[in-house]
Amino acid sequence: MMLTREFDRQMMIDQRQSKASFYMQSTGEEAIACAFHSALREGDMNFPTYRQQGLLVAAGYPLELMMSQVYSNSRDPLRGRQMPVFYSSREYGFFSISGNLATQFVQGVGWAMACALKGTSSIAASWIGDGASNETDFFSALVMASTYRAPVILNIVNNQWAISTSESVARGLAPSFAIRGHGFGIASLRVDGNDFLAVHSVAAWAAERARANMGPTLIEWVTYRAAAHSSSDDPSGYRPADEAQAWPLGDPIERLTTHLLRTGVLDESDVAALRVDVVDEVRVAQIEAQSHGTLKQGPVPSPREIFEDVFKSMPESLASQEREAGY
Amino acid sequence: MVQAIRDAHAVAMERDESVVVFGEDVGYFGGVFRCTQGLQQRFGESRCFDAPITESGIVGAAVGMAAYGLRPCVEIQFADYMYPAYDQIVSEAARLRYRSAGDFSAPLTIRMPVGGGIFGGQTHSQSPEALFTHVAGLTTVIPSNPYDAKGLLIAAIEDDDPVIFLEPKRLYNGPFDGHHDRNLTPWSRHDLSEVPEGYYTVPLGTAARRRSGSDVTVLAYGTMVHVALAAVADTGVDAEVIDLRTLVPLDLTTIIDSVSKTGRCVVVHEATLTSGFGAELAALVQQHAFYYLAAPVERVTGYDTPYPHSQEWAYFPGPERVGKALIRVLET
Incomplete structure (x- = not known):
């Protein structure tokens, strides 16, 4: 969690310095992705939204590669084709992020169905926000998961804000987002997403259910988006500046730290050392990533990359466009 | 032509156990145009099954399955019903290889009957091919006879990228030539109705x-x-x-x-x-x-x-x- 927050902090600064075109922080929501990761096994697949970078950080994906993606530099694993934070890593169980909301919620169900059809005990986890849970693909996913009892965990991260509209706009007359699952016969929970230990235990329970062929679980993680929606957003126009401080569920890092101090797992010097460590780790990765370029100063991927990977083998019509472009 | 399409499914499913077939009424009943008849009995409910009426769910799940490593071949009952799945086709299936730089791909086939001539009105007659040909990353196929339908469909299922497979529904039962006031000649009297048994392909991209x-x-x-x-x-x-x-x-x-x-x-x-x-x-x-x-x-x-x-x-x-x-x- 601390590493994810420090990573976000540094990337946001870099975006302001034009090293990246765009950035999205997960401030205040780190517990969900980081604790959820610990419930997964190798071979499981997340279908994340743009605010689950904690899954990759917790999985140990190289920070310098995440940064290279954010900088769109010459080492960007996605070759400059995707906006910052739209990571992809099959190896680390992180499905390629789409910018169209909710589309991946149902793809996760399909992946889970494939796991079951192949007879493996692997599972999938779909992710969506409170706002996007009104897209038709959300409901398509619930239908498919319910009909086929897919081994999937359907995660709704309710961070209270869909850019500028509060969760009540998305929720309507329903008392919660979790309750939607009941109409589909899907086991559904509403969980304090800022409690790291709660997230871990609920995620582990849902994963166990899925692996035991007991079907899908829908989980509404209640949290608060403490930062702006993105680097292009200024929340002061639609919510009080101090609302995050008034949020009753508190900050997930502070809560876990307090717990670990009170239970004697850590002492103050351990916590201080951790704070220094995460800053160092991010700085080292940043130096490494920037040695391969940033968006403004380059080097960035070659324009030739525009034409690759549209199809497995390039059709002549595209090859002629590439020749004409002359890159 | 219906038999040729059915046969293509069977050949592809026989050769590769990662081929799965599903859609509305596709499993037990064998499809409203009978193009998947007998597949569930032969290959079981895990390989050919019915889907709830949710085109975005069908195609969305197929994208996930394809990314995993299966080769789904799904049916949209009429091309006119494709629109709820259009986002999944355009924004997801077509772009997955590109946006993940080859980390993931979506080798799925989406079949749908197109065209009019069956008194289907505006919701059972459309020909939306241009909505697919305009999208980078999609292959769009439309056969005109049983021989091609079988060979092209096998090639489509084997292709490593998403293929839109449009089936002119007026050709299902014969080489309809537009003379609607005349009796339809059955395929059996047409040169291209001779469909070889077993495996063959018609390469995609050849006229x-x-x-x-x-x-x-x-x-x-x-x-x-x-x-x-x-x-x-x-x-x-x-x-x-x-x-x-x-x-x-x-x-x-x-x-x-x-x-x-x-x-x-x-x-x-x-x-x-x-x-x-x-x-x-x-x-x-x-x-x-x-x-x-x-x-x-x-x-x-x-x-x-x-x-x-x-x-x-x-x-x-x-x-x-x-x-x-x-x-x-x-x-x-």
Whole structure:
């Protein structure tokens, strides 16, 4: 969690310095992705939204590669084709992020169905926000998961804000987002997403259910988006500046730290050392990533990359466009 | 042609156990057009199964399955019902390889019946091919006969990228040539109804010359291939009829070779005129064969209206309209 927050902090600064075109922080929501990761096994697949970078950080994906993606530099694993934070890593169980909301919620169900059809005990986890849970693909996913009892965990991260509209706009007359699952016969929970230990235990329970062929679980993680929606957003126009401080569920890092101090797992010097460590780790990765370029100063991927990977083998019509472009 | 499509599924499923087939009414019943009949009995419910009525759910799940490593071949009951799945096709299946730099891909086939002529009105008659050909990353296929339907469908399922497989529903039971007032000739009396048993493919991206001729080239696909041949027979024009078979990737060489020879070109499709695939064909022909052209490229298409119900034969670009266009370009 601390590493994810420090990573976000540094990337946001870099975006302001034009090293990246765009950035999205997960401030205040780190517990969900980081604790959820610990419930997964190798071979499981997340279908994340743009605010689950904690899954990759917790999985140990190289920070310098995440940064290279954010900088769109010459080492960007996605070759400059995707906006910052739209990571992809099959190896680390992180499905390629789409910018169209909710589309991946149902793809996760399909992946889970494939796991079951192949007879493996692997599972999938779909992710969506409170706002996007009104897209038709959300409901398509619930239908498919319910009909086929897919081994999937359907995660709704309710961070209270869909850019500028509060969760009540998305929720309507329903008392919660979790309750939607009941109409589909899907086991559904509403969980304090800022409690790291709660997230871990609920995620582990849902994963166990899925692996035991007991079907899908829908989980509404209640949290608060403490930062702006993105680097292009200024929340002061639609919510009080101090609302995050008034949020009753508190900050997930502070809560876990307090717990670990009170239970004697850590002492103050351990916590201080951790704070220094995460800053160092991010700085080292940043130096490494920037040695391969940033968006403004380059080097960035070659324009030739525009034409690759549209199809497995390039059709002549595209090859002629590439020749004409002359890159 | 229904049997050929069924057979293609069976061959693909037999050869590769990662091929799974699903869609509305596809499993137990075998599809409303019977194209998947017998597959569930033969391969079991894990390989061929019914889906709830959610096109975005069907295609969305198929994208996830394909990314995992399966080869789903899904049916949209009518192309007209495709729109709830369009986001999944355009924003997801078509772009997954590109946006993940090859980390993930979506080798799925999406079958859907297209075209009118069954009194299906505006919701069972559409030809939305241009909505797919306009999208980078999609392959769009449309067979005109049983032999091609089987070979192209096997090739589509084996392809490593998403393929849109459009089935002209008016051809399911015979080579319909637009003469709706005459009895339909069954496929059994047609040359291309001879479908070999077992495995073969028709490569994606290759057109076929259905008739050689010297005076004008007709570019057509699906049902319109037979309509064009009927128009040629009715008018006696010595036309060369090219069956495109695959719209993307397009066999431009065959098209340009033919137009360069004949010097005239008529493009025929059932879909609406404006921004239809015919516009792309006309642009390519003038770009690559301009100095061979003796007349402007003509387009004969459906009108820019929704597909009407009782007036469908007034809407359908039948052999008479195609014939008039053939004569018009020869008189220019």
